[in-house]
Amino acid sequence: MRSILSNLIIRVNDKIYVKDPETSVLGKKIIQESILLIDEIGFDNFTFKKLGEKIGSNESSIYRYFENKHKLLVYLCSWYWSWVEYKMVFKMTNIEDPMDKLKRAITAVTEKAEEDHSIPHINEAILCRIIIAEFTKTLHTKEIDDENKEGFFLIYKNVINRIVTLIIEVNADYPYPKSLASSIIEGALHQYFLNDHLKSITNCNNEITPTDFYLNLITTILKK
Template structure:
């Protein structure tokens, strides 16, 4: 579906675009597996360098620190999700069907897209569920927001806002609903895997099922 796709990430996030070299792509590829394996808190450029057989200093030529690497991976992910949203809504005229398709894309478990070999989207999705809030919950979030670090993430939410308003222009909280769907979808997957007693999501009921039911209820005119 996304063959030939070139995802662009804010150039202020990286020192050198990792998509422009074999080493850069290897850094992205292996950092995803390593963060998923040991967690972001335990992840270091030294450990990544050992894994890819390269000096730690070579990684710093692409990213200033591991926080910006995580921001890059998250930005890449949300850009990929946005492309999928647009694709799924193409040639669909009914506003509610468009919204349902968009919510399905942003809340379903990602599958690996083999047309982008250096990014395993399924594993990256697992990282987003566990680690995405760490890109936002920092002392630098306001400055990074001004620099445009989260434009792609906000673009996905803004698309949902527009779709909600198309379905029910009188609904008073489209922004809160849209951002809650995005954040809540990730959180429900986390609860399903780790704190099972405080979510209705399980192997039979997905976060997608919950949010499709939610919008059917709250957006009734």
Template sequence: MQSIFSNISIKVNEKIYVKDPETSALGKKILQESIFLIDEIGFDNFTFKKLGEKIGSNESSIYRYFENKHKLLVYLCSWYWSWIEHKMVFKITNIEDPMERLKRAIIVVTEKAEEDLSIPHINEAVLNTIIVSEFTKTLHTKEVDDENKEGFFLIYKSVINRLIQLIIEINPDYLYPKSLASSIIEGGLHQYFLKDHLKTITNCNEHVSPTDFYLNLITSVLKK
């Protein structure tokens, strides 16, 4: 993965942050250590005070980059989905068969992420575990409609829209391409959560991954 993304700049909606954390060493340190701290203690217990102690900086310095911890989580999730979109585009480029393109895209959005060494301040594998456990908290808020209007979720929706188009290419008569695409994205995360915490209500386990399930699902659902 290092050679693929070494020259890619991942952009996040500037309305999410006060100052772009990618522009300074401190900003990158905030991103790097917030990922590990959220993974360690959970988002509910995460505070800028605890992050400041971890990075050896004043809490006020973090507020110069992010208005609150919700915006920081939205930033991390937006960064993740942008990274996923880059991976998806790379994987399906020059693939002629529509079903093969969709399968490759599903593998990208549902497989466990591995760390991309070309981006040293972001551990994508750990960030992936945060997305599984915490991503819905960026959406399930009273402010979601206003934040959606501000474009906070454009990257996330862009990933889903790419899946929608791939589904339509395979079967333009299928009635529910949007619901299927969004279910693959959300469901993939949920199946990983169930596999790790509520094992008796999922078929996913050490031998069957959420990717296996969704590859099986689309071959059945999209038959013409």
């Protein structure tokens, strides 16, 4: 993946932020250091005050970019899923066989990310750890329906719907393509979490990855 994003501009719904952090040095610093700090102390303990101390700036300067820390997390997740979508499309380029395309797409959305140094202010490997640990916190809120109407999760849904389309191409008779696609994406995050913290209730380990599990699953259940 190194450098494949060098000419790519990832766009996030402008309703998520007050000011686009990609437009200034400070904004990029906020993104860079928030990823490192959330990974270090967890989202629950993360505050704009702590982030301000980390970047050597007033807390008020962060509020000029994000209304609150929830919106910042939604931004990071949206950026991540946009990056994953690009990876998925890249892996499927010039592939004709439907099952091969589906396997490549599932690999892209379930494998652990590696840092791509072409985007120096975002460490994708660390951001991936945040997604594994914290992504559900963007969804499980009282504001989910309103935020969904505002398009906050459109990129995430795009990733799922791409998988849905591929599942239907493989087996149009399979009755649950949406449930399967969303289960693969969220389930992979959960399997990584279990492998990190509750190893006794997953078969995933240092040799067996969530990608292995979901490739086996789709090969088995999508047989015609």
